[in-house]
Amino acid sequence: MANKATREAYGDALKLLGEKYQNLIVMDADLSKSTKTEVFAKAYPDRFVNAGIAEGNMMTVAAGMATAGNIVFASSFAMFAAGRAFEQVRNSIGYPHLNVKIGATHAGISVGEDGATHQCNEDIALMRTIPGMVIINPADYAEAKAAVLAAAAYDGPVYLRFGRLAVPMFNDEATYKFEMGKGVRLAEGRDLTIVATGLMVNEAIQARELLAQDGIDAAVINIHTIKPIDRELLVDAARRTGLLVTAEEHSIIGGLGSAVMEAISEEAPVPVVRVGVNDEFGKSGKAEALLEAFGLTAANIARRAKDALRLKK
Amino acid sequence: MEEQQLRMLKKTANRIRQMALEGIYNAKSGHPGGSLSAADILAYLYFAEMKVDPQQPKAPERDRFVLSKGHAAPALYATLALKGYFPAEEVARLRQLGAMLQGHPDMKGTPGVDMSTGSLGQGISAACGMAKAAKIAGKDYRTYALLGDGELEEGQVWEAAMFAAHYGLDNLVAVVDWNGLQIDGNVTDVCSPLPIAEKFRAFQWHVIEIDGHDFDQIAAAFAEARTVKGKPTAIVAKTVKGKGVSFMENQAAWHGAAPSADLYAQAMQDLKALEEM
Numbered sequence: 001m002a003n004k005a006t007r008e009a010y011g012d013a014l015k016l017l018g019e020k021y022q023n024l025i026v027m028d029a030d031l032s033k034s035t036k037t038e039v040f041a042k043a044y045p046d047r048f049v050n051a052g053i054a055e056g057n058m059m060t061v062a063a064g065m066a067t068a069g070n071i072v073f074a075s076s077f078a079m080f081a082a083g084r085a086f087e088q089v090r091n092s093i094g095y096p097h098l099n100v101k102i103g104a105t106h107a108g109i110s111v112g113e114d115g116a117t118h119q120c121n122e123d124i125a126l127m128r129t130i131p132g133m134v135i136i137n138p139a140d141y142a143e144a145k146a147a148v149l150a151a152a153a154y155d156g157p158v159y160l161r162f163g164r165l166a167v168p169m170f171n172d173e174a175t176y177k178f179e180m181g182k183g184v185r186l187a188e189g190r191d192l193t194i195v196a197t198g199l200m201v202n203e204a205i206q207a208r209e210l211l212a213q214d215g216i217d218a219a220v221i222n223i224h225t226i227k228p229i230d231r232e233l234l235v236d237a238a239r240r241t242g243l244l245v246t247a248e249e250h251s252i253i254g255g256l257g258s259a260v261m262e263a264i265s266e267e268a269p270v271p272v273v274r275v276g277v278n279d280e281f282g283k284s285g286k287a288e289a290l291l292e293a294f295g296l297t298a299a300n301i302a303r304r305a306k307d308a309l310r311l312k313k
Numbered sequence: 314m315e316e317q318q319l320r321m322l323k324k325t326a327n328r329i330r331q332m333a334l335e336g337i338y339n340a341k342s343g344h345p346g347g348s349l350s351a352a353d354i355l356a357y358l359y360f361a362e363m364k365v366d367p368q369q370p371k372a373p374e375r376d377r378f379v380l381s382k383g384h385a386a387p388a389l390y391a392t393l394a395l396k397g398y399f400p401a402e403e404v405a406r407l408r409q410l411g412a413m414l415q416g417h418p419d420m421k422g423t424p425g426v427d428m429s430t431g432s433l434g435q436g437i438s439a440a441c442g443m444a445k446a447a448k449i450a451g452k453d454y455r456t457y458a459l460l461g462d463g464e465l466e467e468g469q470v471w472e473a474a475m476f477a478a479h480y481g482l483d484n485l486v487a488v489v490d491w492n493g494l495q496i497d498g499n500v501t502d503v504c505s506p507l508p509i510a511e512k513f514r515a516f517q518w519h520v521i522e523i524d525g526h527d528f529d530q531i532a533a534a535f536a537e538a539r540t541v542k543g544k545p546t547a548i549v550a551k552t553v554k555g556k557g558v559s560f561m562e563n564q565a566a567w568h569g570a571a572p573s574a575d576l577y578a579q580a581m582q583d584l585k586a587l588e589e590m
Binding site for chain 1: 373377379419420421427428429431432434435438439440441442443444445446447449450468469472473475476479480
C-alpha cells in the first residue's frame with residue numbers, strides 16, 4: 001500500500017478541474033507549495049490568485065468571485081482557513097451560501113514539528129456550526145481526489161480537510177466511487193462499530209484486526225462527509241451493534257464523535273466512546289510520534305473498544 | 314451638471330433619506346446617521362453612474378455595488394426601491410420579522426443586493442473579488458464599494474486595499490463616507506483611522522477627495538475614476554452624519570438609534586422643507 005498525503009490529491013484534482021471548468025479559480029494565501037495549489041497555478045496561472053498572507057481577505061475575495069458565477073477554491077492551512085478566517089467564512093461564504101470550496105490542508109496534529117500553533121484540532125467543530133456548510137474529511141489520496149471533484153460539481157460552500165502526512169492509500173483510485181453525505185461501511189461486525197474519519201480510518205481497519213485476535217467482531221464505518229452526516233447509517237450501526245467507538249484526528253469536542261452522538265441520541269441512543277485529541281493543545285514532534293503520543297493509533301482504538309464493551313447493556 | 318439632472322438627484326437623495334427614516338422609525342431600530350450621510354452618493358451611483366437594470370438584477374454584465382458599511386442598509390433599500398427593484402412598501406417594514414429586508418443587506422433574499430454585508434471590513438474584499446473576476450473573465454463591468462470611516466479601523470480593509478492595488482483593479486472604486494463619527498464617538502477619539510487619503514495613496518490607490526454632498530464633485534470624481542488605468546480609485550467623501558435632519562447632524566448618538574414619534578415628525582419636516590427648497 002503506497003503512502004500519499006491527501007493534500008497531494010487536492011493539487012492533482014484541481015489541475016484536472018481547471019481543464020473541465022473554465023470558471024474555476026484557485027486562491028491561496030502564500031502557502032501554495034504546501035497546500036499543493038501550485039500544481040494548478042503552474043497549469044492555469046491566469047486563474048490562480050495569491051492573496052498573500054491575508055486569509056480573511058482571501059475568503060471574502062473568494063466570495064466576491066463566486067457571486068460572479070465562478071467556482072472558487074480558497075486554500076490555506078486549516079488553522080487559518082477555519083480558525084483565523086472563521087467569521088469571513090461564516091458571514092461572506094456561509095450566510096449567502098456562495099460557491100466557495102475551502103481547501104484546508106495541514107489539519108490535525110500530524111502537521112508535526114510546527115507544533116500547537118499550526119495543529120488545528122478545532123476546524124471541524126467550527127465549520128459544523130455554519131448552516132449549509134458541507135464538511136469532508138477524506139481518508140486517503142483516492143478518496144480525497146474524488147472528494148475534490150465532487151465538491152466542484154456541487155453548488156454551495158464545502159470545507160475540505162486534508163493532511164500533511166503521507167498516509168496509506170487503501171482505496172483503489174480507479175474504482176473508488178465517492179458519494180457526498182454517505183458513509184462507507186468498510187466491514188461488518190457484531191460486537192461494536194468503529195466510526196472513523198480521515199487518517200483514522202486506516203487505523204480503524206487495523207484496530208478491527210487487533211480486536212479479532214481477541215475474539216471481538218467490530219464493524220468499521222468511514223464517515224468522510226461529517227456534514228451532512230449519514231444519520232441513517234449511524235442509527236443502523238447503533239441498533240445493530242449497540243456500541244460505537246469514534247476515531248478522529250481532531251478534538252473530541254465538536255468533531256466526529258460529537259456529530260455521531262448528536263446523530264444517534266434521539267433515535268438509537270447507545271454508548272459512544274470517543275477516540276481523538278483530548279481537550280488539550282498539540283506539541284512539536286514527528287507526525288507518527290505525535291499520533292502515538294495522542295493515542296491516535298489502531299492499538300489505542302482497540303484498547304478503548306475492548307474496554308467499552310462493558311458499557312453494553 | 315445640468316440643472317434638471319441636479320434637481321432629479323437632489324430629489325432622489327431626499328426621498329432616500331425620508332424612506333430610510335420611515336423604515337427605521339417603524340422598526341424602532343436601525344442606523345439613521347450613516348444612512349443619511351451616504352444618501353447623495355447612493356443616489357448618484359444608482360441614478361447616474363452604474364449600468365444596472367432592475368428588471369435583470371442578476372445580469373452578468375451589470376455593474377456591481379457592495380455596501381461595505383452594511384448598517385446603512387436603510388439607505389440602500391430606499392435607493393433600490395426607488396430604482397424599481399422592489400416595492401417601496403418593503404422599505405417601510407425593514408428589520409421586522411417576516412420582512413424581506415434584513416437589518417443588514419442579504420443578497421439571497423433581496424433583489425439588487427450584490428453582496429451580503431454587515432460585518433465591517435468584508436464588503437471591500439468582496440468587491441475586490443468581483444473586480445478581479447471581471448479581469449479574469451475579460452468583462453467590462455465596474456464594481457463600487459461604499460465604506461464607512463470607522464470601518465477603516467478594520468484591518469481587513471487594508472488587506473483588501475493591498476490586494477486591489479497589487480492586481481491593478483482599475484475597475485474598482487471604493488468610496489469612503491467620511492462622516493467623522495462612529496458608535497462610541499468621534500473617529501479621532503475612538504481609534505483614529507486618519508489620515509485617510511494618505512493611507513490609500515500609500516497603498517498605491519488613485520485618490521480623489523470631495524464633498525460627499527456636492528453632486529458636481531461626486532460626478533467629477535466618478536468620471537475621473539473611469540480614466541484611471543492600472544490602479545483602483547478611492548473617493549474620500551467628506552460627509553455630515555445625519556445629513557438633512559437638523560438634530561441628527563454630527564451627533565454620534567444617532568449612529569444606531571431610532572427616533573421617537575415627535576422627533577420622527579420633526580425629521581420628516583426637515584427633509585420635506587429641504588425638498589421644497
